[in-house]
Amino acid sequence: MGNGRGRGLLVGLLAGVLCSAAGAAHAADGRFYIGASGTAEQFDASYDKSVINTPPSLRSGDVFHDGDSADDWDIGLGLLLGYRLPLGADGSFFLSAELDAKLHDVTTRGRLEGVGDSATRNQLGESWPDDWSLEKERSYGLTVKLGADPVFLRPFLGETSLYLLAGLRLVDTKFEIEYDGCFRVAPLCVPAEFEAGSLSRSQDFVAWTGGVGLEKRFGEHLALQGEVRYTGYADEDWLSFDLDGIQVPAELDGDDLDLSLNLILFF
Numbered sequence: 001m002g003n004g005r006g007r008g009l010l011v012g013l014l015a016g017v018l019c020s021a022a023g024a025a026h027a028a029d030g031r032f033y034i035g036a037s038g039t040a041e042q043f044d045a046s047y048d049k050s051v052i053n054t055p056p057s058l059r060s061g062d063v064f065h066d067g068d069s070a071d072d073w074d075i076g077l078g079l080l081l082g083y084r085l086p087l088g089a090d091g092s093f094f095l096s097a098e099l100d101a102k103l104h105d106v107t108t109r110g111r112l113e114g115v116g117d118s119a120t121r122n123q124l125g126e127s128w129p130d131d132w133s134l135e136k137e138r139s140y141g142l143t144v145k146l147g148a149d150p151v152f153l154r155p156f157l158g159e160t161s162l163y164l165l166a167g168l169r170l171v172d173t174k175f176e177i178e179y180d181g182c183f184r185v186a187p188l189c190v191p192a193e194f195e196a197g198s199l200s201r202s203q204d205f206v207a208w209t210g211g212v213g214l215e216k217r218f219g220e221h222l223a224l225q226g227e228v229r230y231t232g233y234a235d236e237d238w239l240s241f242d243l244d245g246i247q248v249p250a251e252l253d254g255d256d257l258d259l260s261l262n263l264i265l266f267f
Contacts, residue, residue, distance in 0.1 A: 030085040033266045035225075037100065039076040041258030044069065045108040045134040047175075049240070049250040051115075051127045057245035058185060059125035064115040066127045074106030074136060080262065094161070096145040107135040122194050125246055128181040134203075134252065135174040143167030145213065159217040164210075169231060171205040175252060185244070199240065203252060205233040215264075225262040231255060 048067035053059040082098035109132070116126025147163025154160070178198045182189030211229035218224070233254040241248035 029091075030083055031266050033082050033084060033264050035080045035082075035262050035264040037076075037078045037080060037102070037260050037262045039074075039078065039102065039258050039260040041074045041076065041106075041256045042071055043074050043104075043106050043108060043136055043254065043256045044071040045110075045252065045254040046070075047110065047112070047130075047132050047134070047250070047252055049112070049127065049130075049248055051125065052247045052249070053125050054245045054247070057125055060245060062125060064127035066112045066115045066130075068110040068112050068132070070108040070110035070134075072106050072108045074104050074256075076102045076104045076139075076258075078102030084266070092149045094145075094147050094163075096143075096147070096163075098141075098143045098145065098167075100141045100143070102139045102141075104136040104139065107133050109133045118188070120191060122181040122191070123188055124182050124185060126181075128179050130177045130179050132175070132177045134254070135176075136171065137174060138172040139169050141167055141169040141209065143209070147213075147215070157216060161215040161217075163213045163215065165213055165227065165229070166210045167208075169207040169209055171207055171231075171233065171254075173203045173205065173254075174200065175203050176200045201238075203236055205236060205252075205254065207231045207233045207255075221266045223264040223266065225260075225264060227260040227262065229258050229260065231258070 046067065046069040048065070051064040053062045078100050080098055080100035082096050084094050084096040087093035087095055112127070112130040112132065114121030114127055114129035116123060118126060122128050143165050144167060145163045145165045147161045149161050176198065178196070180194040180196050182193065183195055209229050209231040211227055213225055213227040215223050215225045235251055235253045237249060237251040239247060240250045
């Protein structure tokens with residue numbers, strides 16, 4: 001999905017949530033809240049590419065595939081804004097709609113070893129070795145939470161809620177590759193003749209997230225939430241090279257598993 005379409009979808013959902021929350025504020029005893037979050041997460045990314053040779057390439061008919069995956073840990077910091085609507089006759093259930101923005105500082109790094117017939121796999125028409133990285137910079141989310149106050153937890157934890165969560169995220173990343181290879185059709189290059197190059201592109205992922213949370217309240221206005229979330233990214237693909245009968249489609253994918261602590265202030 002393109003960057004514009006992803007942002008448009010998130011903005012549309014945001015507008016719907018805000019309108020619904022504004023209407024609900026007049027119809028029920030709902031409450032707005034703000035908060036700050038800290039997140040520890042494992043960020044996984046995978047990079048795949050193919051090299052497809054068609055006429056007039058001298059390797060016409062050859063197709064080479066290569067792929068790699070990598071992961072790293074990230075600490076993210078964020079802010080959130082939400083609206084909570086009590087449900088049920090006694091208000092023991094609730095439905096929340098929440099917007100958040102996070103800053104991340106993590107880069108996964110990997111290497112494609114290359115696929116081809118030559119010893120170094122760096123000739124034109126082969127899948128060259130690539131050093132690649134995917135940097136996660138920012139993310140924006142819309143989350144819905146459905147929770148309850150289980151009676152069995154009150155003797156141990158006091159005013160505590162359990163909830164399920166699901167939502168949509170837009171994740172801003174930066175993808176980079178570095179390579180060495182032969183751009184000459186014939187004759188074949190020797191290693192000293194390989195040319196170095198690089199590619200960098202900004203890449204937005206649309207992602208779906210789901211998880212569970214536990215909320216401990218301290219009085220009427222303050223709460224602490226602990227959450228576990230899984231986020232799966234929609235695949236993003238593009239054509240990175242198309243010349244002289246050689247096409248190189250590429251694909252990025254990712255997911256993350258995170259543990260968050262949120263400090264919440266209700267109004």
